[in-house]
Amino acid sequence: MKLFLLRIFTWWSGFTLGTQLWTWRFGELVGTDEAGNRYFRTKGGKVDPTLGFERRWVLYNGYAEATRIPPAWHAWMHHIDDVPPTAETYQPREWEKPHQPNLTGTPYAYRPSGSTLASGRRPKATGDYQPWTPGS
Template sequence: MVSIGRYIRNIQRSGVKKWIRDMWYIGDAKYGKCVGQDQFGNKYYENLNPEDELPGRHRWVDYSQHNYHASQVPPEWHSWLHHIRNKPPPEDTVMQNLSPPWKGAWVENLTGTRGAYKSYNTAAAKINPWEPKAAPRNSA
């Protein structure tokens, strides 16, 4: 249950502008310590104060884009958000040393956008459409 006092405290801490943005994007008044930012500009927050946040809702992401979805969170930050890792990636030495050098840059899922992968067929068609051959008429 969210209390009015929590909303007022968060407005005082973060300011009206950030509070309005949070209400627009995440639908909740949140205030916490920024623990890092990924390569896409998404910011990650944590608030461990039990008065302010319910257990399990104390880590969140503030997306940099207006049209956001979950695939815009890189795997290392996903593991931190879902409590698989205790420390955020900038502080976790294991996560920093885990990335193999051959691994390519992470990209978001582009399904449903213009950048989506579209396959093409290289096999010959099994059924060919009928194309009528018209003969010229004799005009008499």
């Protein structure tokens, strides 16, 4: 019962019951990425008359976070590429880093020097700050 209620009311922890039914009825699996996200489009690549192009969507493996989509799939999702990455032999360039989702809010987030979270203590002020006072 708990899983059923989660499927109805929570979209952030996976796909909802409505999305599952829509995907089953109108969707066609195009492929999956290395994170386990599954990518769909309308059956047969049919053009949606209200949009003027085919619908494309993703069912996330776990938490729904848009930055978990790799660059090649992002290009396909936003109609920049017409060919999905599974249908072509995509080879990343030697200067491309592997995809990494947004780490903000996690223990692995970037913390610049001077941040209270970086080392636990903020460094002493250097004296280059002059506070504003009214009339000056």
